[in-house]
Amino acid sequence: GAGVSQTPSNKVTEKGKYVELRCDPISGHTALYWYRQSLGQGxxxxxxxxxxxxxxxxxxxxxxxxxxxxxGSVSTLKIQRTERGDSAVYLCASSRxxxxxxxxxxxxxxxxLTVL
Amino acid sequence: AQSVTQLDSQVPVFEEAPVELRCNYSSSVSVYLFWYVQYPNQGLQLLLKYLSGSTLVKGINGFEAEFNKSQTSFHLRKPSVHISDTAEYFCAVSSPTDSWGKLQFGAGTQVVVTP
Incomplete structure (x- = not known):
């Protein structure tokens, strides 16, 4: 694809539930990274x-x-037994x-991701 | 290990005025330095990076940054901003001795450009 795509764009879940976040990197990129961005932070x-x-x-x-x-292409980030402190924006990046x-x-x- | 400090959390600036965003890093080894921009509802986009060589780095959209090893700084500048430069700016560092491409980000500087 033209860029890195992530699904879903928004996920609301309840405390204790399991979630999966998906990342599709740029075609041909061998390196893939996951980051987490909490409110007001880098x-x-x-x-x-x-x-x-x-x-x-x-x-x-x-x-x-x-x-x-x-x-070696799509990646999935899995979070078990979610906690309210897991609420954040999860970013994926890829590189050559x-x-x-x-x-x-x-x-x-x-x-x-919002954990209620 | 390295860390990044962005000294200003928010910088208001008038359109067509210059802007400087400050970034200081701490590291006991040589580093690579990056500036990323995050426009509202968009992903992070690379503005420029310093790997080696000339300490003045030019990036996209008229931005430039200067690497100062003695002051451990990598300040970002633009001589004349536009309304469209309103965004959050992140300074980041990685080390060739650390895992490849593992970026350490600062907390970000929100730039608000007004007419």
């Missing part, structure tokens, strides 16, 4: 994929958060995956 790194593997998941806040990218992290990350519009 994006916070969660996890980074190079191909199918998670190269760095150091930003995942706890074991309720998990992400996959089984075929050039060595050394010099390439540009292209961001999607985000998924706004």
């Amino acid at each position: 994006p916070e790194f969660l996890i980074y994929f190079q191909g199918t593997g998670a190269a760095d998941d150091s930003g995942l806040p706890n074991d309720r958060f998990f992400a996959v990218r089984p075929e 995956g050039l060595a050394g992290g010099t390439d540009t990350q292209y961001f999607g519009p985000g998924t706004r």
Whole structure:
């Protein structure tokens, strides 16, 4: 596609429920990133994929958060037992995956998650 | 580890006036520096980036930034703003010694341009 797409654009759920957020990267981009942006703050790194593997998941806040990218393209961020503090905009980005992290990350519009 | 401080949370500016957005970083290693812009209801878009070489970096939409290693700063400037420059601006840093492309963002500066 022309850009990074994320679905759904908005998700409202109840505390304790399970949610999945989807990211479709730019075609041909091998690197994919998830960030979380809380109100009034900058994006916070969660996890980074190079191909199918998670190269760095150091930003995942706890074991309720998990992400996959089984075929090296689409990625799904999964949150179990959601808590009100998980409410935020979840951003996905992709890049060509050039060595050394010099390439540009292209961001999607985000998924706004609200946990009631 | 590195961190980013954007000194102004909001900057009001009149149309056709210059604007400067301040960004300071802390890091014990060399870094790459970025400025992203987020227009209302849109995703983050790269304005410019510093990787190496000339310390004055020119970006899109007439923006430029200067890398100052001694002051650990990467301030963004535009000599004459338009109404359409109203947006939130984020400074970010990554390190070649850290995981590739893992960006550390500042809290953002909201620019409001009025006629």
